[in-house]
Amino acid sequence: MARDTAVTRQKLLAAARQEFAALGVAGARVDRIAELAGVNKERVYGHFGSKEGLFASTVSAAMDELTEQVGKPGDDIAAWVGSVYDFHRERPELLRLLLWEALSCGGSELPGEERRADGYALKVDALAGRLGVEPGPGAAVVLLSLIGLAAWPNAVPQLARLIIGSRLDAEDSAEVIRSAVVDLASGLVKGIRSTGAPE
Known part of the structure; x- marks a missing residue:
């Protein structure tokens, strides 16, 4: 169960990175992010609380990737x-x-x-x-x-x-x-x- 939760979270972050990078917070749509990730829209709110929470987590994950790589x-x-x-x-x-x-x-x-x-x-x-x-x-x-x-x-x-x-x-x-x-x-x-x- 914990592994499924982690996988879902990673899928959401990957989809959110694509959506937010293209459209920003105001233009991004939670339903598109969920669809890209292949999960129910409610999972976004369950994992991140809000679209803004998802955006903050997306930026944080991307920054962590930079730190890890560089x-x-x-x-x-x-x-x-x-x-x-x-x-x-x-x-x-x-x-x-x-x-x-x-x-x-x-x-x-x-x-x-x-x-x-x-x-x-x-x-x-x-x-x-x-x-x-x-x-x-x-x-x-x-x-x-x-x-x-x-x-x-x-x-x-x-x-x-x-x-x-x-x-x-x-x-x-x-x-x-x-x-x-x-x-x-x-x-x-x-x-x-x-x-x-x-x-």
């Missing part, structure tokens, strides 16, 4: 940034979910915010240790900037296409962007190691 910054920070880029290129749903979350939640506190903030704090600490700087606000800004470098081209692929697309085909463009992202991250890391993190 981990914390290691010795080669630029390679880690490349891995973040690759993750988002191969699985653009997480960035779409985060953009929908930003639109629907604005500046208000997110469900599970403390848990997510704790996860980022671990990454800030790991990055600071690798850079040889204090794990304070400066290191946090560096982490945010490195994630931005890796994520932004995949969050707004239309900009990448408009800016670079006329010069290269899509596959070559992705490789050029990835290479530039890793090189920029490497230069940023070298600069911080020689001068320290921003205050």
Whole structure:
């Protein structure tokens, strides 16, 4: 019985990721999610309480997948940034979910915010240790900037296409962007190691 419950929950999360990434919280429909998952609509409410609860759980599961696949910054920070880029290129749903979350939640506190903030704090600490700087606000800004470098081209692929697309085909463009992202991250890391993190 517990296994069936876990399987149903996973099916719902997979279907919800697809629906929410495409349509956001307001546009997503619980009946479509249930149909995609092959379960009764009431299962959504039984597992997650509401559509908003399902959305929060979907984002959380996608973030956990990123953490599991990419981990914390290691010795080669630029390679880690490349891995973040690759993750988002191969699985653009997480960035779409985060953009929908930003639109629907604005500046208000997110469900599970403390848990997510704790996860980022671990990454800030790991990055600071690798850079040889204090794990304070400066290191946090560096982490945010490195994630931005890796994520932004995949969050707004239309900009990448408009800016670079006329010069290269899509596959070559992705490789050029990835290479530039890793090189920029490497230069940023070298600069911080020689001068320290921003205050």
